[in-house]
Amino acid sequence: MSSSYIELHTASAFSFLQGASLPEALVDRAAELGYPAIALLDRDGVYGAPRFHKAATAAGIRPIIGAELTIAGTGEVGSAGESIPPVQPFMLPVLCESAEGYQNLSKLITRMKMRAHAPGSPPRAPARWGGKGEGALTLDELDGHTRGLVALAGRAALDVRRHGVGGLLDRLVGVFGRANVYVELQRHLRRDEERDTEALVSLASAFGVPAIATNGVRFATHVERPLFDVLTCIHHHTTVAEAGRRLTPNAERYLKPPGEMAELFRDRRDAVERTRELADRLQYTMADLGYRFPDYPVPPGETQASFLRKITDVGARERYRPCHDRARAQIARELDLIEKLELAGYFLIVWDVVNFCRRHDILVQGRGSAANSAVCYSLGITAVDPVGMDLLFERFLSEERGEWPDIDLDLPSGDRREQVIQHVYEKYGRLGAAMTANVITYRGRSAAREVGKVLGFDAAQVDRLAKIMNQFEFADPADTLPRQLAAVGLDLNSDRVRTFARIWNQMLDLPRHLGQHSGGMVICQGQLDAVVPLENASMPGRVVVQWDKDDCADMGIVKVDLLGLGMMAVIQDSLALVNGEVWNDEEENLRRSVLRIDLAHLPEDPAVYKILCEADTVGVFQVESRAQMATLPRLKPARFYDIVVQVAIIRPGPIVGQMVHPYLNRRAGREPVKYPHPSLEPILARTLGVPLFQEQLLRMAMIAAGFTGGQAEELRRAFGFKRSERRMKQVEVQLREGMARQGITGDAAEEIIRSITSFALYGFPESHAASFALLAYASAYLKVHYPAAFYTALLNNQPMGFYHPATLVKDAQRRGVRFHPIDVQLSDWDCRVEPDGAIRLGLRYVSGLRQEVGKAIACASARLNSQPRIPSPQPPVPSPQPPAPRSMRIAGSATRARTNGAPGRSRSASAPSTISSRAPVSAATKS
Numbered sequence: 001m002s003s004s005y006i007e008l009h010t011a012s013a014f015s016f017l018q019g020a021s022l023p024e025a026l027v028d029r030a031a032e033l034g035y036p037a038i039a040l041l042d043r044d045g046v047y048g049a050p051r052f053h054k055a056a057t058a059a060g061i062r063p064i065i066g067a068e069l070t071i072a073g074t075g076e077v078g079s080a081g082e083s084i085p086p087v088q089p090f091m092l093p094v095l096c097e098s099a100e101g102y103q104n105l106s107k108l109i110t111r112m113k114m115r116a117h118a119p120g121s122p123p124r125a126p127a128r129w130g131g132k133g134e135g136a137l138t139l140d141e142l143d144g145h146t147r148g149l150v151a152l153a154g155r156a157a158l159d160v161r162r163h164g165v166g167g168l169l170d171r172l173v174g175v176f177g178r179a180n181v182y183v184e185l186q187r188h189l190r191r192d193e194e195r196d197t198e199a200l201v202s203l204a205s206a207f208g209v210p211a212i213a214t215n216g217v218r219f220a221t222h223v224e225r226p227l228f229d230v231l232t233c234i235h236h237h238t239t240v241a242e243a244g245r246r247l248t249p250n251a252e253r254y255l256k257p258p259g260e261m262a263e264l265f266r267d268r269r270d271a272v273e274r275t276r277e278l279a280d281r282l283q284y285t286m287a288d289l290g291y292r293f294p295d296y297p298v299p300p301g302e303t304q305a306s307f308l309r310k311i312t313d314v315g316a317r318e319r320y321r322p323c324h325d326r327a328r329a330q331i332a333r334e335l336d337l338i339e340k341l342e343l344a345g346y347f348l349i350v351w352d353v354v355n356f357c358r359r360h361d362i363l364v365q366g367r368g369s370a371a372n373s374a375v376c377y378s379l380g381i382t383a384v385d386p387v388g389m390d391l392l393f394e395r396f397l398s399e400e401r402g403e404w405p406d407i408d409l410d411l412p413s414g415d416r417r418e419q420v421i422q423h424v425y426e427k428y429g430r431l432g433a434a435m436t437a438n439v440i441t442y443r444g445r446s447a448a449r450e451v452g453k454v455l456g457f458d459a460a461q462v463d464r465l466a467k468i469m470n471q472f473e474f475a476d477p478a479d480t481l482p483r484q485l486a487a488v489g490l491d492l493n494s495d496r497v498r499t500f501a502r503i504w505n506q507m508l509d510l511p512r513h514l515g516q517h518s519g520g521m522v523i524c525q526g527q528l529d530a531v532v533p534l535e536n537a538s539m540p541g542r543v544v545v546q547w548d549k550d551d552c553a554d555m556g557i558v559k560v561d562l563l564g565l566g567m568m569a570v571i572q573d574s575l576a577l578v579n580g581e582v583w584n585d586e587e588e589n590l591r592r593s594v595l596r597i598d599l600a601h602l603p604e605d606p607a608v609y610k611i612l613c614e615a616d617t618v619g620v621f622q623v624e625s626r627a628q629m630a631t632l633p634r635l636k637p638a639r640f641y642d643i644v645v646q647v648a649i650i651r652p653g654p655i656v657g658q659m660v661h662p663y664l665n666r667r668a669g670r671e672p673v674k675y676p677h678p679s680l681e682p683i684l685a686r687t688l689g690v691p692l693f694q695e696q697l698l699r700m701a702m703i704a705a706g707f708t709g710g711q712a713e714e715l716r717r718a719f720g721f722k723r724s725e726r727r728m729k730q731v732e733v734q735l736r737e738g739m740a741r742q743g744i745t746g747d748a749a750e751e752i753i754r755s756i757t758s759f760a761l762y763g764f765p766e767s768h769a770a771s772f773a774l775l776a777y778a779s780a781y782l783k784v785h786y787p788a789a790f791y792t793a794l795l796n797n798q799p800m801g802f803y804h805p806a807t808l809v810k811d812a813q814r815r816g817v818r819f820h821p822i823d824v825q826l827s828d829w830d831c832r833v834e835p836d837g838a839i840r841l842g843l844r845y846v847s848g849l850r851q852e853v854g855k856a857i858a859c860a861s862a863r864l865n866s867q868p869r870i871p872s873p874q875p876p877v878p879s880p881q882p883p884a885p886r887s888m889r890i891a892g893s894a895t896r897a898r899t900n901g902a903p904g905r906s907r908s909a910s911a912p913s914t915i916s917s918r919a920p921v922s923a924a925t926k927s
Contacts, residue, residue, distance in 0.1 A: 003258035003259045003261065003262035003272065004258070004262075004272065004273055004275070004276040005213070005258040005259075005261045005262050005272045005275050005276070006035060006036070006037050006038065006039075006258070006275045006276050006279040007030070007035065007038050007039065007214065007215060007217060007255060007256075007261075007275075008038075008039040008064065008095065008152075008212065008214055008275055008278060008279065009039065009041055009093055009152065009184065009214035009215065009216050009217065010026055010038060010039060010040055010041065010217040010255065011040070011041060011042055011043065011068065011216075011217065011218055012026055012040060012042055012048045012052065013048070013510045013511050014042045014045070014047035014048030014051075014511055015042045015043040015047075015068070016043070016047075016511060016512075016513065016514070017231045017232070017234055017235035018043050018218070018231070018232075018235065019042070019043075019218050019219070019228075019231075020218060020219040020224045020225075020227045020228040020231055020506075020510075021218075021219045021220040021224060022048075022051070022509070022510065023040060023048040023049075023051045023052035023055055024051060024052075024055045025220045026038070026040070026052070026217070026220050026255060027052065027055040027056045027059050027061060028055075028059070028220070029220040029221060029255045030056075030059075030061055030255060031059040031060070031061060033255065033256075033257045033258065034257075034258065035061060035258065036061065036062060037061060037062035037063070037064055037279045038056065038061060038062075038063070038064065039063075039064035039065070039066055039095060039279075039282070040052045040063065040064070040065060040066070041066040041067050041068050041093050041094075041095070042067060042068065043067070043068045043070070043091070044067065044068065044069065044070055044109060044112065044113070044135065045067060045109055045113075045533055045546050046065065046067060046105075046106070046109070046532070046533060046546060047437075047439075047511070047514065047546050047547070048511075049063075049065050049286060050286070050547055050551035050552075050554050050555050051551065051554075052065075053065070053285065053286045053287075053554075054554055062279075062285070063285060063286070064095060064096070064279060064282045064284075065095075065096045065102060065284065065285075065286060066093060066094050066095035066096055066105070067093075067094060067105060067109065068091045068092070068093050068094075069091070069092045069093075069094055069108065069109070069112075069137055070089050070090075070091060070092075070112070070135065070136045070137065071089055071090055071091070071092045071136065071137055071138065071139060071142075072089045072136035072137065072138055089136045090156035090159070091154075091156070092151060092152075092153075092156075092172075093151070093152040093154070093184065094146075094149045094150065094151050094152070095149065095150045095152070095278075095282055096148065096149060096282065096284045097148050097149065097150055097180075097281060097282050097283070097284060098148035098283075098284050099148070099284060099288075099290065100147055100148040101147065101148020101149040101150075101284060102148070102284055102286075102289075103148075103290075103530040103531075104145045104146060104147060104148060104149055105149060106529055106530055106531065106532060106533045107145065107527075107529050107530060108137060108141070108142065108145055109533035109535075109546075110431070110529040110533045110534045110535070111137070111141065112135035112136065112137050113135055113533060113534065113535030113536065114534060114535060114536055114543070115135055139171055139172075139175060142175050142176075143174075143175050146175055146176045146177075146180070148284075149176065149180065150176070150180045150181070150182065150278065150281075150282070151172050151175075151176045151180060151181050151182070152182050152183075152184040152212070152214070153168065153169050153172055153181060153182070153183050153184060153209075154183075154184040154186070154200075155196050155200070156168060157169045157172075157183070157200065157203060158196055158199055158200065158203070166203055166206065166207065169181070169183070169203055169204075169207050169209070170207065173207055173209065178207075178208060178209060181209045182209060182210055182211065182212045182274070182278065183200050183201075183203065183204035183209055183210070183211040183212070184200075184211075184212060184214050185197050185200060185201070185211050185212065185213050185214070185265070185268065185271055186213070186214055186215060186216050187213075187264050187265065188215075188216075188249070188250060188252040188253060189250060189252055190249060190250075201268075210270075210274050211268070211270075211271045211274070212271050212274045212275050212278060213261060213264075213265045213268060213271040213272050213274075213275060214275070215252070215253060215254075215255070215256055215261060216253055217253055217254060217255050218248070218253045218254075219253065219254050219255075220254060220255050221254050221255070222251040222252075222254045224254070224506065225248065225250075225251035225253075225254070226499065226502075226503055227503050227506045227507060228248060228253075229243070229247045229248065230450075230451055230454045230455075230503050230507070231510075232246055232247055232248070233246075233247075233454040234450050234454060238454075239453065239454055239455070239456050240454055240455060240456065241456055286555065289531045289532075289555055289556070289557075290530070290531065291524060291531045291555070291556055291557050292524065292525035292526065293345060293346055293349070293404075293523070293524070293525060293558050294345065294349060294428065294432075294523055294524065294525045295345050295525060296344075296345045296348035296349055296352065298348075303344075304344035304345045304348060305335075305338070305339040305344040307344075307348070308335065308338070308339075308344040308347055308348055308375075309335055311351070311379065312331060312335060312375050312378045312379060313331075313378075315378035315379050315380060316328070316331055316374075316378040319377055319378050319380075319385070320378075320385075320387075326387055327374060327387045330374045330386075330387050330393070331374045331375060331378060333393075334373060334374055334375045334393060334397075335375060337397060337399065338375065338397070340399070341397070341399065343397075343404070343405065346404065346405070346558060347375065347376075347379065349523070349560070350366075350379075350381055350407050350409070350560055351379045351380075351381060353409065353420065353423075353424065353560065353562075354366075354379070354380055354381050354409065356420065356423055357409075357411070357420060358380070360419065361576075362411060362412065362416045362419065362420060362572070363411070363412055363416075363568050363569075363571060363572035363575070364409055364410070364411055364420075364568075365382065365383050365409070365410045365568070365771065365774070365775070366381040366382035366383075366407055366408065366409055366410070366771070367382070367408050367409075367410055367767065367768055367771030367772070368406055368407065368408035368561070368765070368767055368768060368771070369396040369397075369405070369406055369765065369767045370382055370396060370405065370406070370407040370408065370767070371384045371386060371391065371396075371767035371768075371770050371771045372386050372391040372392055372393050372396040372767050373386060373393060373396050373397070373405075374386050374387055374393075376396075376407065381407065381409070382771065383771070383774055384767075384770045384771055384774055389640075389641065389644075389770060391766065391767060391770065392695055392766075396767070404553075404556075404558045406559075406561070407560060407561070408519075408561035408563055409519075409560065409561060409562050409563065410563050410564075410565045410568050410771070410775075411562060411563065411564055411565070411568060412564070412565070412568040412569035412572050413564030413565060413566050413568070413569055413797075414564065414569060416569070416572075417519075417562060417563075417564040418541075420562055421435075421519075421521065421542075421562055422541065424521055424523065424562070425541075425543070428523045428524070430543060431527045431528055431529045431534065432523060432524050432526070432527060432528050433521060433522065433523045433524070433528065433543075434521070434522055434528055434534050434543040434544055434545045435516045435517055435519075435520060435521055435522075435537065435542055435543065435544045435545070436516075436517040436520035436521070436522055436544065436545055436547065436548060436549045436552055436559050437514050437515065437516060437517065437544050437545055437546060437547055437548050438514075438515040438516055438517045438518075438548055438549075439511050439514060439515075439548050440511070440512045440513050440514070440515050441508075441509050441510060441511055441512055442507045442508055442509065442510050442511075442512050443508065444469040444508070445466045445467075445469060446466075446512060447469070447504050447507040447508055448462075448465040448466045448468075448469035448504055449462055449465070449466045450507070451500055451503050451504050451507060452465045452466070452500065455496055455499060455500055455503075456496070457496075457500075461490070465500070468485075469504060485497060485500075485501065514544070514546070516537045516538075516539070516542060516544045517544075517548070517549060517561075518561075518563055518564070519561045519562040519563040519564065520549050520552075520559040520560070520561050520562075521559060521560050521561070521562055522545055522552060522557055522558065522559050523558075523560070524557075528545070531557065532545045532546055532547055532552075532555075532557070533545070533546045534546075545557075565775075566797055566800035566801070567621040567775055567779060567800070568775070569793075569797045570779065570790070570793040570794055570797050570800075571775065571778055571779060571782070571793070572793075573789075573792070573793035573796060573797065574782045574786060574789045574790050574792075574793040575597055577786070577788075577789035577792065577793070577833060578597055578782070578786050578789050579597055602777060602778060602781055604639075604640070605781060605784070605785075607784045607785075608777060608780045608781050608784055609637055609638055609639075611780060611783070611784060612632055612637050612643070612646075612780060613632060613633060613636050613637065613638075614632075614633070615628075615629040615630075615632045615633055617629060617632065617780065618803055618807065618808065618811040619779070619783060619790070619791070619794050619801060619803065619808055619811065620776060620779045620780045620783060621772065621775045621776045621778075621779045622647050622772050622773075622775070622776045623643075623646060623647070623776050623780075624801060624802050624803070625650070625802055626802075627650045628646065628650050631646065631649065631650055631660070631664070632646065634664050634668070635649075635664060635667065640773065640774075640777065643773040643776055643777055644766070644769045644770050644773040645663075645687065645692060645769075646773075646776075647764065647769045647772045647773050647776060648692050648693055648764040648766070648769040649663060649692055651764055654692055658754070659690045659691065659692060659755070662689075662690050663687065663688055663690040663692065666688040666689065666690065667688060673688045673689045674689050675689045676689075676704075676748050676751045676752050676755070677704060677744055677748050677752070679703050679704065680700055680703060680704065680752075683696050683699045683700055683703065684696060684700075691755045691756075692764075692766075693764060693765055693766035693769065694716065694764065694765040694766070695765060695766050695767075696766075697715070697755065697756050698712045698715060698716055699712075700752060700755070700756065701715055701735060701738075701756060704735075704738070704739050704742060704744055704752055705734070705735045705737075705738025705739045705741075705742065705744075705752075706738045706741060706742055707734075707738060711734065714731070715731055715756070731756075731757070732753060732756075732757050735752070735753055735756060735757075736749065736753065739752065783815075787812060787815050787816070787817050788812075788817050788833045788837055788838070788839055789833060791808060791809075791811075791812040791817055791839060792831050792832060792833050792839050794808055795808060795809075795831045795839075795841075795842075795845075796830045796831055796842070796844070805845065812839070817838070817839060818836075818837070818838035818839070819838060819839050819840075819841060820834060820838050820839065820840040820841065821841060822841045822842070822843060822845060822846060823840075824843075824857060824861065825861050825864070825865070826840065826861070826865075827840055827841060827842050827843050827858065827861075828840075828842050828843070828858045828862075829842050829843050829844055829851065829854045829855045829858045830842045830844060831844075831845075842854075843855075843857060843858055
């Protein structure tokens with residue numbers, strides 16, 4: 001029989017352990033059952049709303065947005081440290097009728113979450129997201145903030161002891177208005193429900209509010225009920241055997257067919273009919289959140305576009321020496337598109353962040369697809385010349401993609417990066433800027449541990465299960481799962497073992513908890529909390545949005561990545577030494593000169609390529625691993641683009657795709673250059689017919705399989721979607737169908753499929769590789785010409801890289817660098833370069849010495865050393881060390897360290913041949 005029933009109370013796995021189905025699974029089930037609309041109400045947030053909105057829109061279903069709000073009783077919310085009465089909060093479902101309603105909901109959730117666990121205060125309830133406590137609102141806080149919201153009053157309205165007879169419903173009518181309150185009826189085939197249903201119907205009649213039917217859905221199909229029980233046990237930190245009444249009594253809370261719900265409420269047909277009436281009223285969608293990127297304040301008489309053109313022209317004259325016609329034409333083309341897409345403000349905001357870094361002596365370099373932009377290069381955002389490298393600008397920005405560009409800024413990790421992040425918070429306000437979230441999902445190992453503990457396996461078995469299940473991260477477990485379970489001594493005929501295998505498989509990719517992105521920041525013109533709920537991160541001073549970077553992109557929200565790199569800190573510290581004050585003795589007259597090494601204008605140096613070809617790369621960024629060292633002598637880099645290839649080729653994607661050996665053989669002339677299909681030659685000629693970069697794979701999909709720009713963007717996202725084998729399988733089907741239409745089949749099709757799908761195991765975009773290659777070249781350049789400064793910076797920024805500090809010291813000594821031992825009277829906390837060019841080891845390398853104690857000792861020693869003292873007996877003169885090569889001695893002695901505020905002094909008569917001690921490096925031939 002046909003029914004007008006629409007489900008208005010559904011929770012997904014983004015309720016974090018209180019729902020068992022992903023939003024997409026709920027939408028698929030709703031489409032299968034013929035629902036024209038469906039509502040998603042996750043617990044205390046809209047975490048899954050973007051994915052729900054996207055999936056429902058694609059399926060032709062109208063998505064209705066809401067949330068289940070945790071409401072505390074009187075006195076439950078107070079100042080930090082107050083005692084909390086042992087009264088359980090209740091859950092209040094609310095639905096968004098309008099944009100104003102969504103904004104109110106977002107702000108209410110933000111208020112709850114920002115207070116839930118402020119840094120330094122104890123959690124108010126058991127932690128659910130990695131140390132952040134669950135929050136709660138009071139009804140008083142709802143008052144005045146409910147316009148555009150509809151409330152559903154359920155069985156909590158019958159709590160006479162807490163609210164009095166009808167007290168809660170009366171209060172909700174006062175807060176939301178009579179027209180915006182419904183009484184919610186649910187039937188899950190439990191004995192106690194019918195009595196409550198009759199009471200709720202009477203209560204609704206007494207207060208003149210309508211009653212509607214819902215099913216309080218927690219999973220898409222009844223098959224997922226065991227999974228839901230396991231998640232419930234995880235939530236309550238118990239096992240299935242001990243959970244008792246915490247488990248759902250039956251499997252009725254699944255998404256039922258409309259006809260089945262109508263039959264279930266055949267005596268309350270009006271409650272079923274009202275679901276459609278209310279659904280028709282709830283017309284709000286997330287198609288337009290009202291988000292605006294901030295406008296950049298420009299001088300009077302200027303627009304953002306005109307101001308961007310002028311400063312870009314100034315920057316181009318500095319970057320391109322001279323600014324040639326090809327560069328001018330590319331910059332003009334980019335600026336025209338930026339102005340057309342009204343993105344000038346975005347570039348100015350990023351330029352402003354970069355300028356903040358420059359003013360505060362923080363090394364910064366843009367990477368990602370921004371490295372493809374000549375405008376970014378001219379503004380000083382990136383350090384790689386895209387015109388000289390012939391990088392594809394459309395990978396960064398194109399009119400067809402219809403989305404915001406993505407600019408990543410690499411910063412020195414640690415306090416300097418945090419200084420930039422806090423600057424953004426201060427400039428745009430705590431409610432105007434936030435970090436993007438990172439949804440941590442269950443993977444093989446974590447799912448095995450949780451399911452094993454809940455099902456009662458002993459600790460040793462749980463450890464073995466976690467170990468063997470981890471290897472199914474990128475493979476279909478159906479083929480080998482029984483054999484692997486038997487290998488650890490489990491009985492495959494046991495119900496518990498079969499249950500483990502089934503639930504483990506269902507649990508993969510479900511949200512586990514919410515973390516924060518490594519550096520993605522969202523900023524907004526106005527209040528960001530009206531666009532997406534905010535909450536405190538575990539790290540003090542950080543606020544995060546409830547959506548990850550892909551959700552933000554889908555919703556049209558712009559992020560700027562502020563990423564921390566240890567090598568950026570090393571290079572900055574090295575440059576601080578190399579570019580410091582250098583004293584020269586000339587005609588017995590001391591005068592100061594300044595060396596300036598600019599990342600964007602490092603000279604091409606055969607000595608750098610020599611150590612790369614020899615795999616002498618301990619400490620060099622990106623090429624110091626054993627696998628990289630084994631490949632370098634075979635690739636024999638002789639120009640900058642060879643380093644770009646080297647950075648990209650030793651990745652899981654090219655390795656699994658069988659691309660490494662063909663490229664090396666073709667480069668060495670041992671096999672001819674060939675292409676999977678003639679149409680791909682323009683794309684692959686640069687890399688000898690072997691696809692190595694994401695950009696090449698996307699263009700291959702567009703040419704060989706006829707992918708549209710939108711399909712290529714989905715493919716790009718699949719590359720970075722938690723390395724999902726499942727998602728790449730879906731893309732593979734589309735690729736095969738597309739190539740068949742283009743007439744590409746057989747071995748050629750298989751080779752193209754293998755190349756593209758292997759990048760699900762992680763491959764590099766060319767623009768990322770180019771930015772990293774520049775840092776690799778810079779670190780190698782410093783290692784060759786300024787080893788004392790380079791190794792000092794490396795030792796001061798441990799741990800990082802592949803090697804123990806002792807290995808770094810031995811490598812430095814092999815290159816002629818001398819070391820002075822730790823001395824409690826002379827050493828600082830950090831290592832430093834002494835006036836004689838040797839490195840004085842710092843107190844940080846005293847085993848067991850805490851940082852605050854070590855710094856206190858260094859400060860005390862500095863004060864003592866600044867006072868006149870009776871000379872102590874001189875120690876015996878040590879035997880002389882073998883002299884270092886002349887060029888290395890010069891490089892070391894030309895480097896000074898600032899110690900105790902006094903500049904070191906060098907009396908070197910000459911400098912390395914590649915760099916003049918008088919002229920700035922930027923005057924040399926640029927890379």
